[in-house]
Amino acid sequence: MIASKRTRNILRNTGIYTCLAIFVVLMLFPFYFMFVTSIKPDSELYSGNCGNIFGGIDFEPETACQDNPLWVRQPTIAHYRYLFTSTDFLIWLKNSLVVSVVSTGISISIGTLAAYSLARIRFKGAQALGTMIFITYLVPTTLLFLPMAYVIRSLGLYDKPITLMITYPTFLIPFCTWLLMGYFRGIPRELEECAMVDGATRLQALRMIILPIMLPGIVSAGLFAFTLSWNEFVYALTLVSSNIFKTLPVGVVSQLVLADVYFWGPLMAAALLGSIPIAILYSFFLEYYVKGMTAGAVKG
Amino acid sequence: MQALVSQPAKRRSPIERFGLWFDQERVFGPALVAPAILLLVILIAYPFCVAIYLSMTDRVIASPETNFIGLGNFIDLLGDSIFRRTVINTFNYAFVSVVFKLILGMAMALVLDQVRFMKNFFRGILLLPWIVPTSLSALGWLWMFDSQYSIFNRLLLDSGLIEEKIIWLGTPFWAMLSVQMVNIWRGIPFFAIALLAGLQTIPQDLYEAAQIDGAGGWSRFWNITFPLLMPVTAVVTLFSIVQTFADFQIVFVLTRGGPVNSTHLFATLTYDVAIRGMQLGEGAAISLWMFPVLLIAVVLQLRYLQRD
């Protein structure tokens, strides 16, 4: 049977969009479930299993069987309220923001300078230094956290506000440098040469000509740095221990359990709220994220 | 290139002379890289050396003395059943996760490539698992795997697919599978986006020519798409191997290495032994065992990148 082109197209599209739908469900279901849990009152959450999800659960709020894990009958904001009033959630949120912004600032500044130098200035040892910076991938934070904790402690910097702000750049800078080097290579050399012919110093050329052009690259690197900072866990876990200095991921994972009781409602609320800043940032700057992710991979 | 247009000779102030000196390539270049190198030396190279030193001692937190024991820790670890288990776990975890991330990421990329309607929107939301903090999404999975209230058990039981509930995080086999699942879920978007970008650089006429020659979809994929995506695939896969090998958050949040050490990875075992067990020397040795594999992966990556 030779199907008409139109039929083939319809079949093909059905296939593609079905696959798409499956992927969407797989990727996003956890978030949906976290959300439903966060607005579900405890009585519904812990009421035990009764009824069959597929066999038609009755949705009447008054009957004894309270349970449908995929849906909520009487949504409540009690968990969110608990989060804000009875935990240090807002403090952790503030810490994460401050640490991420400062680390990103430091990393972008240092990284831009380094990337510019390595990408466009010929000097002895440039190649070697570039490789050296890249090599730091060999020592991920989960390998380094132990001696890092040791070094930080002996420097007297354990459990202080600036502890994370100075250690985070160590894994942000290599990545930013690498990313920005790719961007810098895409800018024609003539630009700063012209500027310098007109009497500008290298620094001035960099500042006034190159950087404005580099803005998209810098934004991209900055977003990545911010995200990596926000999501970082093992340094925050091992280098800081006071409640008031913890970042959000560590605070939520370590403190929202009182003795041996998990409060799932507030936990899910916290997990969602902790993800929102990044999700918002990312939805506005999606193109930059994608460019950043593919920069290294595609350009090589 | 000459640094400056020559100026009429005159006495220059120290600042000007400094400016001139600074502007030379061989000064300006290193000067700009210096802050980065300085930070990295102090906070990466130095701790790394400290790790090597610690791993060759028997240091315990707060103990009054430290003894140098050479390779003692490394050798003892080889004889430790928990460590051997951890090695197997990590390779298992990394290999299985990367393979599935690659396959499913490729599938997602291929699908996205064909999507016309609201393409950017879908590309955006499918990226969420990668963007969101791992520890927080892992908490969500912890709830979904809960031995009492697991939504997966509920769905599987209610639909009749299984008879008895699965203890996701409580049995050694399922626990490893669960953490792999979460890692795969988180990593698919990363592969997908990179491969998608790669896909979009493949010229359409290649496909059209093949189609005219009678090649089917599968054949087009293997003979055109896959070879041309090789560079991207290689870079992304190597990157993922390094990340997955050194993974911490997922196992830490979901199982802490249990049950009975069946999901311990190098990083989580280091944490358990050194921070909770207070054995600094042994912990350092465990983490350094990661190094050879990472070295190979990074060297390969470098070679690949420096090819062009």
Next chain:
Amino acid sequence: MNKQRMPRRDFLKLAALTGTSGILAACGVRATEIPATEAATQVATEAAATEAVVEPLSVVDKLTMKLRAAFMPQGNEVLKAIIQDWGARNNIPVEVDIVSMNDLQTIAATAAETGAGPDIIEINQGSAHLFADRLVDVSDVCEDLASRYGGYYAAAEEACKVEGNWLSVPRFFAPHAINYRKDLFEAVGVTTPPATWEELYEVGKALKEAGLAPIAFPLGHAVGDGNDFNYSVLWSHGASDVAEDGRTVAIDSPETRAALEYMQRLFSVMPADTLSYDDAANNRAMLAGSISATNNAATIYGTARNQGTVIPGSDPAVQMHTVIDHSLYPEGPAGRVTYAEFMSSAIFSYSPNVDAAKALLTYLNEEAQLAPWVAPNLSFVFPALRAFKENILMPWNTNPKLAAFKDYAETSHLPGFPSSNFRGGTESYARWLVVDMFASVCAGTATIEDAIATTKAQLEEIYSA
């Protein structure tokens, strides 16, 4: 010693006016303690006079302390208020941080390692032995409190006394008991809680055969419950990881085999996920009605009461806390021996505020401050001083459901028991050697012989090194 300090001038005036007994009373000494004879009175007066020499307590910057978060938020709030009140009255700024147990361990280890950190840290189990040369000798505080309040329990001494010196002020036990569902036990004909481990197994078997919610005890890395259960089973079978000399590894014994064999049998009537239980898992399971008994502090009962948990499927709805009861740990062949989950307050030697710290710790362990803090904590905290056991304000004396927690401390010991090598014991505990031994046998990943052999090798590294 903490007395309200009086300026010297006033003291002398008072002495002149009221005579000896007035002085002693003003210094807080109770009437019954006033010595009868003249000579003794003379000595007492002189002693009191020198002691009243005055210095108000002072601190460098402020007094910082990190305490363990107890289960009931009210309990934590009350404690903070008591401390701040003391600080205000003595003109000393105090900073209190109430943190989870995991964090506390790391904080203590870091403080010991770096020689900098909070003045007072609450440490757990035998940590005083591990940090011995970083801690201030607090024998004066401990001996004072012990003489006033009936002395300390054995486990308190095990934890805090290092080579004859008190290096940490005993604070509280976190007592455990068997938490069980009275209604389900009665459904299989059990009207009195099991007195021996064998009886517990029989009840478990009956419940499983009747298809009712099984019993479930933790075999996973549950810091409180897991260690508590496994060590208790080990010791009450007469087995232990180390011999009395503190060096010989004694795990390879018929008693250990008996304990392992028992655990295997018990596991056959328990759900398989007990292998992955953390501290919260048995709480959740019991509150959800999926298990009928476990070992725990009073937090299951407390949560059921606070959240109004209902027995699932009950119609009319029955409040779960009405059918939860607690019983003492069962006895084994060697009697009843239990594991101590114990906290003590340590002053680190780098602290510039030792006097103020000692004063505060004494103050906090006196009756007037202890009772208001213990009361709302629902038996989650049990003072280390013996006199408080019979205190009528204590929750185990006011609520019959909590009576089982009363005798927990008496039979409790620290890892390292029966030797006095609590340093080795704490290391063995930190590495989960006992718990993993039981778990591997139940999980089927090792035979009894293999498990003993593996554990023995690991213990030898610690004890015989």
